[in-house]
Amino acid sequence: MSEATWLNWLLWLPALGMVAVGLVPRGRDELVRWVTFGCMVLQLVIATLLYQRFNGLDSGLQFATDVPWIASWGVGYRIGLDGINILLVALTAFLGPLVVMGSWSAVQKEVKLFHAMVLFIQFAMLGTFVAQDLFLFYVFWEAMLIPMFLIIGLWGGERRIYATLKFVLYTAFGSILMLAALIYFVLALQDLRGTMSFAFADLYGLPLPLSTQMWLLGAFALSFAIKVPMFPLHTWLPDAHVEAPTTGSVILAGVLLKMGTYGFMKLGFPLFPEAARVMMPAIMVLAVVSIVYGACLALVQTDIKKIIAYSSISHLGYVMLGLASLDLIGIQGAILQMVSHGLVAGGLFFMVGMIYERTHSRNVADYGGLAKMLPVFSVFFTLLTLASIGLPMTSGFAGEFMALLGAFNAGWTAHVAGNSLPLTLAVIAVSGVVLGALYMLWLAQRILFGEARAPHSPLTDLNARETGILVALVVAIFAIGLFPSGPLAKTELAAREFQQRMVGEQVQLGSMTR
Amino acid sequence: MNWAEVIKAMLPEHVLLIGILVLLCLEIAKGRPRDGFAVAFLTLVVAAAAALTLHSSHYVGMPFPGHFSVGPGASLAKFVIIALTVPVALISRDDFDDTRYYVLMLSSLYGACLLVSSDSLLTMFLGLEIMSLPVYALVLMAQLRPDSAEASLKYLVMGGAATATFLMGVAMLYGWSGSLSTDVFSIALGSSDPFATAGLVLVIAALFLKAAIVPFHGWAPDAYEGASVPVTAFMATVIKAGVLLAALRLFGARQALGPVADLLALLPLVSMVWGNVAAIRQTSFRRMIAYSSIAHAGYLFFALLGSGPGRGQAILFYVAVYGIMNVLALAMLPRGADDARSDRLESLQGLYHRRPFAAIMIAIAMLSLAGLPPLPGFIGKFLIFRNVLEAGFTLYAVLGLVASYLGIYFYLRVIQYMFMNATPADVPSGQPRRLAIAASLVCLGPAIALAFFPSWLLDRF
Numbered sequence: 001m002s003e004a005t006w007l008n009w010l011l012w013l014p015a016l017g018m019v020a021v022g023l024v025p026r027g028r029d030e031l032v033r034w035v036t037f038g039c040m041v042l043q044l045v046i047a048t049l050l051y052q053r054f055n056g057l058d059s060g061l062q063f064a065t066d067v068p069w070i071a072s073w074g075v076g077y078r079i080g081l082d083g084i085n086i087l088l089v090a091l092t093a094f095l096g097p098l099v100v101m102g103s104w105s106a107v108q109k110e111v112k113l114f115h116a117m118v119l120f121i122q123f124a125m126l127g128t129f130v131a132q133d134l135f136l137f138y139v140f141w142e143a144m145l146i147p148m149f150l151i152i153g154l155w156g157g158e159r160r161i162y163a164t165l166k167f168v169l170y171t172a173f174g175s176i177l178m179l180a181a182l183i184y185f186v187l188a189l190q191d192l193r194g195t196m197s198f199a200f201a202d203l204y205g206l207p208l209p210l211s212t213q214m215w216l217l218g219a220f221a222l223s224f225a226i227k228v229p230m231f232p233l234h235t236w237l238p239d240a241h242v243e244a245p246t247t248g249s250v251i252l253a254g255v256l257l258k259m260g261t262y263g264f265m266k267l268g269f270p271l272f273p274e275a276a277r278v279m280m281p282a283i284m285v286l287a288v289v290s291i292v293y294g295a296c297l298a299l300v301q302t303d304i305k306k307i308i309a310y311s312s313i314s315h316l317g318y319v320m321l322g323l324a325s326l327d328l329i330g331i332q333g334a335i336l337q338m339v340s341h342g343l344v345a346g347g348l349f350f351m352v353g354m355i356y357e358r359t360h361s362r363n364v365a366d367y368g369g370l371a372k373m374l375p376v377f378s379v380f381f382t383l384l385t386l387a388s389i390g391l392p393m394t395s396g397f398a399g400e401f402m403a404l405l406g407a408f409n410a411g412w413t414a415h416v417a418g419n420s421l422p423l424t425l426a427v428i429a430v431s432g433v434v435l436g437a438l439y440m441l442w443l444a445q446r447i448l449f450g451e452a453r454a455p456h457s458p459l460t461d462l463n464a465r466e467t468g469i470l471v472a473l474v475v476a477i478f479a480i481g482l483f484p485s486g487p488l489a490k491t492e493l494a495a496r497e498f499q500q501r502m503v504g505e506q507v508q509l510g511s512m513t514r
Numbered sequence: 515m516n517w518a519e520v521i522k523a524m525l526p527e528h529v530l531l532i533g534i535l536v537l538l539c540l541e542i543a544k545g546r547p548r549d550g551f552a553v554a555f556l557t558l559v560v561a562a563a564a565a566l567t568l569h570s571s572h573y574v575g576m577p578f579p580g581h582f583s584v585g586p587g588a589s590l591a592k593f594v595i596i597a598l599t600v601p602v603a604l605i606s607r608d609d610f611d612d613t614r615y616y617v618l619m620l621s622s623l624y625g626a627c628l629l630v631s632s633d634s635l636l637t638m639f640l641g642l643e644i645m646s647l648p649v650y651a652l653v654l655m656a657q658l659r660p661d662s663a664e665a666s667l668k669y670l671v672m673g674g675a676a677t678a679t680f681l682m683g684v685a686m687l688y689g690w691s692g693s694l695s696t697d698v699f700s701i702a703l704g705s706s707d708p709f710a711t712a713g714l715v716l717v718i719a720a721l722f723l724k725a726a727i728v729p730f731h732g733w734a735p736d737a738y739e740g741a742s743v744p745v746t747a748f749m750a751t752v753i754k755a756g757v758l759l760a761a762l763r764l765f766g767a768r769q770a771l772g773p774v775a776d777l778l779a780l781l782p783l784v785s786m787v788w789g790n791v792a793a794i795r796q797t798s799f800r801r802m803i804a805y806s807s808i809a810h811a812g813y814l815f816f817a818l819l820g821s822g823p824g825r826g827q828a829i830l831f832y833v834a835v836y837g838i839m840n841v842l843a844l845a846m847l848p849r850g851a852d853d854a855r856s857d858r859l860e861s862l863q864g865l866y867h868r869r870p871f872a873a874i875m876i877a878i879a880m881l882s883l884a885g886l887p888p889l890p891g892f893i894g895k896f897l898i899f900r901n902v903l904e905a906g907f908t909l910y911a912v913l914g915l916v917a918s919y920l921g922i923y924f925y926l927r928v929i930q931y932m933f934m935n936a937t938p939a940d941v942p943s944g945q946p947r948r949l950a951i952a953a954s955l956v957c958l959g960p961a962i963a964l965a966f967f968p969s970w971l972l973d974r975f
Binding site: 161164168 | 866881886887888892896899900903904908911912915916918919922923926929930933934968969972973
């Protein structure tokens with residue numbers, strides 16, 4: 001079997017799983033869970049295989065498939081792995097089985113539909129990451145809305161319908177303008193080069209006038225910024241997160257939010273480099289505002305889930321800052337931070353779900369002294385809190401530190417050249433780290449220590465299934481934190497390529513990853 | 515006259531005609547009502563097969579030169595229209611145990627076939643009338659509720675006005691050019707003579723009326739709501755498709771410019787916005803579908819802004835997918851004794867928990883109508899806006915896309931009702947139609963095929 005076939009299997013396994021789940025007779029809930037879980041595990045195995053065989057020294061697409069789909073408009077079924085998406089594909093595949101495990105006991109109604117939707121969204125997310133064709137990318141990008149709409153709306157909390165409609169209407173608005181922009185863009189390619197193609201490879205480096213680039217980037221950026229979400233387009237996120245079931249929150253925080261930053265990195269910035277350079281200060285400002293504003297809002301929340309939701313806004317701000325710095329270390333940090341946030345925030349949402357299943361409360365004030373009542377839970381919560389703060393040895397540290405370092409590098413260069421704005425922004429961004437430590441540690445202190453109280457006590461500590469999920473996450477967090485050079489080696493070339501596309505000139509070699 | 519050519523070129527029409535005659539004989543002979551359905555179904559399948567055969571053999575024929583011609587494109591359009599009627603016939607059995615119903619339906623279909631093959635404005639007028647007249651009676655035949663008569667009368671009056679407007683426009687075009695050929699229309703598009711433009715505007719207004727474009731849309735909500743479900747499905751698919759394919763025939767390959775282009779852009783744009791906004795307030799499912807159809811008519815006329823082969827591709831694809839999805843949604847509605855109550859949107863609440871298959875099918879239809887990928891409705895939407903952008907109407911395309919965004923909400927609300935709300939206590943007891951599953955599979959197969967392999971249909975045009 002050729003290597004490209006493996007990537008196709010990885011992508012289509014969830015779709016096949018959906019069909020399989022559909023064929024399971026009604027009422028066999030346990031079987032549905034096992035089928036979904038088996039499908040996800042198989043997928044993880046394939047993803048691991050692909051990750052290991054991915055060659056970081058090869059700058060081209062790997063495991064690529066390219067067959068015409070709608071040939072008359074140059075749309076192809078083009079998929080492949082490169083340095084930018086390899087880690088995100090791995091992250092998505094890694095979270096898949098954990099998500100199924102996490103919902104094992106929490107989801108009791110409409111089990112079949114639920115798992116079909118989990119597989120559907122897995123399919124759409126993987127498709128968005130591996131797509132190398134603008135049309136295909138858009139199809140997967142939009143397709144994600146449907147399962148998420150149902151997951152939040154059917155299995156969510158009290159205000160789930162409001163939250164899910166808000167989520168869909170917000171994201172769909174961004175996408176509709178992106179659709180206009182992408183059609184316009186492809187038609188411009190046809191005018192300039194005479195070929196009709198939606199392939200990413202053909203679209204890079206199209207010499208468009210700056211004003212056109214600005215409009216197109218604006219439309220793409222709106223869609224991506226809503227998904228990230230960046231201030232001031234973030235208001236859907238807290239509602240969606242709070243009302244979503246645990247699975248929904250984990251998928252949202254773990255993978256879905258990365259779609260936005262991935263979109264910026266893969267499409268938004270490199271397709272329109274001149275416009276992106278013009279808009280970069282604005283993007284940096286918004287990134288820093290997201291960091292600080294998200295952290296400040298997290299500080300004042302009384303709902304545990306909301307604290308983590310706002311912390312996501314803050315943490316993804318670092319990703320945007322790292323990308324916008326256009327510094328190799330910053331870009332690498334941004335990629336790492338995407339993965340790290342997926343693991344850490346995903347883990348924290350899992351933990352909120354676990355405690356909520358026991359107490360049916362997410363209110364910080366209801367808890368205290370969990371360290372005595374639930375020692376295992378508390379150990380993991382502390383570990384994830386530390387990773388979220390960005391303590392050295394955890395993945396959070398590697399990501400945030402590199403992103404900030406990149407911002408400082410770029411800021412210093414600009415400062416020497418007479419523009420102090422980037423440096424000032426970098427300095428302000430650091431305050432986000434302090435605020436992050438403040439709200440997370442304060443949260444941990446309030447719920448883990450002090451007088452022991454919790455609704456519905458006495459509580460049972462984590463069972464083997466729950467512990468397993470968290471062990472997997474914590475191991476991954478420390479693995480990346482201790483040995484960041486492994487994943488970074490896979491992404492370095494892609495990061496360098498991204499930087500070159502953006503800066504438009506050869507940059508000197510040598511980085512901290514060697 | 516070459517009789518062999520007459521027989522071959524008009525094969526689908528002849529099959530329909532034979533079917534109509536057999537049905538009339540059955541009616542006279544007082545045959546069992548069930549036979550009427552069987553004959554109609556068989557007729558449709560054979561006619562669709564005939565149209566497809568003509569298309570795939572690339573048959574070109576002019577049995578009546580200057581009035582009626584057949585090419586692969588026209589045959590394909592006929593195939594789509596006839597094939598769309600197959601699931602409509604399948605869901606008709608519960609509502610109409612009546613041979614006359616099928617006679618009217620096939621007659622209307624005959625008109626639609628004539629329409630897409632017409633080479634002269636006269637044939638086109640004939641086709642338009644043969645297509646429309648039976649539908650006035652079909653709307654009235656519902657007899658499920660007292661307001662059917664009012665709906666039918668409204669439709670009749672508006673249809674009559676459309677006829678008059680169309681004839682007036684044709685007369686002016688004839689006066690301007692001295693010819694009745696459909697080419698006159700596209701030649702007039704390139705002319706700046708006010709007389710020609712007036713003729714064009716009248717003809718376009720008549721088409722707008724027939725397709726329910728704002729401000730000529732008033733009849734649609736009443737007619738869609740007052741008619742019985744299969745008739746609503748027939749109106750939403752065949753009539754809309756017929757009108758649009760006629761428009762396509764008229765425009766030829768020429769691009770509209772100047773004031774005509776603005777007319778073609780602005781009123782459909784208003785339709786999209788108004789249709790999508792007004793649909794939000796509706797409490798009746800069929801009324802909501804009517805407003806949705808007003809919005810979709812807007813998208814379809816938008817496609818005429820473009821030029822070249824892309825226009826035909828877009829309209830044919832859109833019409834096919836739009837028709838399939840409408841029939842799919844309407845076929846799956848539970849049929850209650852009290853039509854007004856079971857048609858209420860609230861009656862759909864909790865449908866997934868009662869009838870999961872029906873709910874999933876309606877959800878697929880709604881998502882496709884909303885234009886969300888990976889459903890085929892998205893590809894249709896993409897095609898249309900790609901054409902509009904290609905023709906250089908960037909602003910109109912962006913506004914149209916934003917208008918289509920407005921529609922997402924009410925489609926999602928249907929899904930919300932079906933999946934996320936609990937079944938209300940006083941839900942009317944509805945039964946699914948007997949052949950609804952068959953109808954849904956007839957719709958679902960092509961829908962999946964078109965979503966995954968759109969080239970199959972696109973490359974044929």
